Every structure is written in C-alpha cells, then in structure tokens.
Amino acid sequence: xxxxxxxxxYIIALLAIFxxxxxxxxxxxxxxxxxxxxxxxxxxxxxxxxxxxPSLANGTAQQVSMDVTLFLIIDNSNSMYVEDVNGGTRMSxxxxxxxxxxxxxxxxxxxxxxxxxxxxxxxxTTTDLNATIVGVDTLGATSSQDSLGSNLNxxxxxxxxxxxxYNKKHPESQxxxxxxxxxxxxxxxxxxxxxxxxxxxxxxxxxGYGSSEGGIVPYFAKYTNRGVVKEENQSCSSxxxxxxxxxxxxxxxxxxxxxxxxxxxIDTALINDLKDTAKSRIDTSSNKxxxxxxxxxxxxxxxxxxxxxxxxxxxxxxxxxxYEVKNK
Numbered sequence: 001x002x003x004x005x006x007x008x009x010y011i012i013a014l015l016a017i018f019x020x021x022x023x024x025x026x027x028x029x030x031x032x033x034x035x036x037x038x039x040x041x042x043x044x045x046x047x048x049x050x051x052x053x054p055s056l057a058n059g060t061a062q063q064v065s066m067d068v069t070l071f072l073i074i075d076n077s078n079s080m081y082v083e084d085v086n087g088g089t090r091m092s093x094x095x096x097x098x099x100x101x102x103x104x105x106x107x108x109x110x111x112x113x114x115x116x117x118x119x120x121x122x123x124x125t126t127t128d129l130n131a132t133i134v135g136v137d138t139l140g141a142t143s144s145q146d147s148l149g150s151n152l153n154x155x156x157x158x159x160x161x162x163x164x165x166y167n168k169k170h171p172e173s174q175x176x177x178x179x180x181x182x183x184x185x186x187x188x189x190x191x192x193x194x195x196x197x198x199x200x201x202x203x204x205x206x207x208g209y210g211s212s213e214g215g216i217v218p219y220f221a222k223y224t225n226r227g228v229v230k231e232e233n234q235s236c237s238s239x240x241x242x243x244x245x246x247x248x249x250x251x252x253x254x255x256x257x258x259x260x261x262x263x264x265x266i267d268t269a270l271i272n273d274l275k276d277t278a279k280s281r282i283d284t285s286s287n288k289x290x291x292x293x294x295x296x297x298x299x300x301x302x303x304x305x306x307x308x309x310x311x312x313x314x315x316x317x318x319x320x321x322x323y324e325v326k327n328k
Contacts, residue, residue: 001054001055001056002054002055002056003052003053003054003055004052004053004055004128004295005051005052005053006050006051006052006053007051012048012051012052015044015047015048015051016048018044019041019044019045019048022041022044023041026041036311036314039307039310039311039314040311042303042307043304043307043308043311046300046301046303046304046307047300047304049297049300050297050298050300050301050304052297053295053297054295054296054297054300055294055295055296055297056294056296067109067170067172067173067174068105068108068109068173068174068175068176068278069108069109069110069111069125069166069170069173069174069175069176070101070102070105070108070109070110070111070176070178071111071112071113071159071162071163071175071176071177071178072098072101072102072110072111072112072113072136072178072180073113073155073156073159073177073178073179073180074094074098074112074113074114074115074122074136074139074180074181075115075152075155075180075181075182075184076091076114076115076116076139076140076141077115077116077184078116078141078217078218079182079184079210079217079241080094080141080181080182080209081141081217081218082182082210082214082215082216082217082218082241083215083218084210084211084213084214084215085209085210085211085263085264086263086264088264090182090209090210091139091141091209092264093209093262093263093264094180094207094209094262094264095136095137095139095264096264096265096266097180097207097262097264097265097266098136098178098180099133099136100266100271101178101266101271102129102132102133102136103129103133104268104271104275105176105275106129107127108127109125109126109127109173110123110125110126110127110128110129110132111123111124111125111126111162111166112132112135112136113155113158113159113162114139114155115151115152115154115155115158116141119154119155119158121162122135122139123135125166130295141218151185152181152183152184152185152247152251153185155181156179156251159177159179163175163177163200163201164200166200167200171200173200174202174203174278175200175201175202175278176201176202176203176204176274176278177201177203177204177205177255177257178204178205178206178207178274179204179205179206179207179251179257180207180209181206181207181208181209181248182208182209182210182241182243182244183208183210183243183244183245183246183247183248183251184210184241184242184243184244185244185247201255202277202278203257203273203274203275203277203278204252204255204256204257204258204274205257205258205259205260205270205273205274206248206249206251206252206257206258206259206260207259207260207261207262207266208243208245208248208259208260208261208262209243209261209262210241210242210243211242211243212242212243212245213242214240214241214242214243215240215241216239216240216241217239217240217241243261245261258270258273
C-alpha cells in the first residue's frame with residue numbers, strides 16, 4: 001500500500017495524536033463510553049485515513065530516467081470554447097491532447113500556466129500526476145463580464161519568467177514546453193514577436209486549435225483589435241473567431257519548436273520527438289519504473305459521510321423527541 005498525504009504530514013500527525021488522546025480520555029471517563037462517542041471517534045479515524053490518501057500499486061510504466069519538467073502553457077480565453085473542432089470545442093480537443101501528453105511522461109514534474117482574463121499559474125510544479133490531470137479537467141471558460149480580450153504574448157512572457165526562476169532552483173532539469181492555443185490575440189501588437197528566447201528549455205511544441213472558417217465566440221467579449229472577425233454590431237456581441245496559424249508558426253519558428261494543427265488526436269510520434277530532443281531517454285535497461293496506483297481513499301471518505309449521516313439522524317431524533325415531549 002502506498003500513502004500520498006493530502007495535507008502536510010505534520011498536520012496529519014497532530015490529528016492522530018488528538019484522536020489517540022481523545023480515545024484515551026473517553027475510555028477513562030465512563031460517562032463518555034457510548035455508541036455516540038464511538039461513532040464520533042470513528043469519523044475522525046476514517047477522516048485521518050482519507051487524508052493519508054492510501055492507494056494500491058497495480059502495475060508499472062516506464063519512467064523518464066532524467067529529471068524532466070513538463071510545462072503546459074494553455075490558452076483558456078473565451079475563443080477556445082468555439083465549437084469548430086470535429087463538432088466540439090477547441091478546449092475539448094486541447095484537453096484530450098494535454099492528458100495524452102501528461103500521461104506520456106510518468107515520473108516527470110508538471111506545471112500548468114494559463115491565460116484567460118489574466119496570466120497565472122494554475123498548477124505549481126508537482127510530481128503528482130493525478131493533480132495535474134485534475135488541473136487540466138477543471139479548466140473552464142472565463143465569464144463574459146470578466147473577458148477583456150487576450151494577448152498570447154503576455155502568456156509567453158509570463159511562462160518565460162516562470163521557467164527562468166524554476167531553472168535557477170533546478171538547473172539539472174530537462175524542461176519541456178508545450179504551448180496550446182488558437183493563436184488568437186485580441187489586444188494590440190498581435191503581430192509582434194518581441195519576447196526573448198526561452199532559456200533553459202530543452203524541447204518545445206506548439207499546438208494550434210480551431211478552423212480557418214471559425215465559429216461564433218460563445219460569450220460576450222469586446223474584442224477591439226485583430227484576431228476576430230467582427231459582425232455588423234460594433235460592440236461585438238457575437239464574433240467569429242478563427243485560428244491564427246501565422247502567429248502560432250511565428251512563435252514556433254522563433255523558439256525553434258515544432259508546430260502542428262491539432263484536432264485532439266496528437267500523434268504519439270510528436271511526443272516521442274519531445275523526449276528525444278530533450279535527451280530524456282526512457283530507461284528500459286534498469287528496474288526504474290513509475291508505479292501506477294489504484295486509489296481507494298474515497299471509500300474511507302464515503303464511510304465518513306455515512307457516519308456523519310448517522311450522527312445527523314441521531315441528533316434529529318433527539319431534537320424530535322424533545323419537541324414531542326414539550327408539546328404533550
């Protein structure tokens with residue numbers, strides 16, 4: 001069995017000490033020896049087990065033998081929710097590719113950097129594969145009121161600085177960058193590739209999403225410059241967004257990254273090229289492997305829920321009995 005604590009171990013340790021102390025106290029004090037007390041202590045015990053996040057190893061996968069950090073740089077602006085990729089949204093295609101890429105680097109470090117109404121780090125660097133998958137799954141559209149347009153340059157500059165700072169702390173890391181966007185920039189200077197080169201990056205890939213015909217942006221957005229085709233209504237209550245492959249190709253060329261137009265079915269060969277370029281060979285000659293786990297901590301969380309419902313039902317019965325006595 002493998003433990004992957006959800007909280008810092010010292011907090012879990014303090015909770016364990018509290019549970020033990022409470023149990024001893026209840027045993028010593030006879031008046032606290034009851035089914036209700038036992039039930040409440042069990043809630044704490046199973047909560048403790050849930051926080052330890054136990055799992056079982058159910059197989060192995062090849063592990064990247066070198067220290068690899070995968071940076072996913074994701075455009076989450078409103079235009080990414082246009083439905084012009086095989087009947088689905090650009091974001092749904094992006095998520096399929098992102099999950100395939102992530103799972104192709106077991107044992108690596110992962111980070112997710114995002115642009116919507118602003119640039120931010122969605123997921124700080126972690127080795128937790130499941131947390132990275134959840135991070136991708138939770139991406140959602142910016143509300144129409146918050147949409148101020150998007151500038152992919154801002155995201156790239158933000159990513160450059162983040163990777164630069166990371167490399168100072170981890171100079172041994174082989175850093176891989178995957179930029180995923182429709183290339184649409186709806187603020188000034190859309191054609192400018194003015195940012196400096198990515199430093200400390202071993203390999204990179206630019207993935208473009210969307211169609212040349214485009215589609216209607218599903219949320220109100222006052223896009224005031226290039227990158228969208230405006231309708232007759234100048235306020236742009238509905239805009240047609242198209243993939244800007246020229247921009248994405250310029251970005252890829254600037255950094256000597258590969259570019260491909262994706263439909264959510266990224267070729268495994270492209271992922272392997274990333275590994276080869278980063279010189280992160282898969283170690284098949286040793287016993288090093290990444291363990292694939294089956295998590296079952298949710299079972300204990302479910303037990304906690306059942307016990308809490310039992311507690312609620314018992315408390316409700318007491319309240320109901322007291323009410324009936326008062327009204328007799």
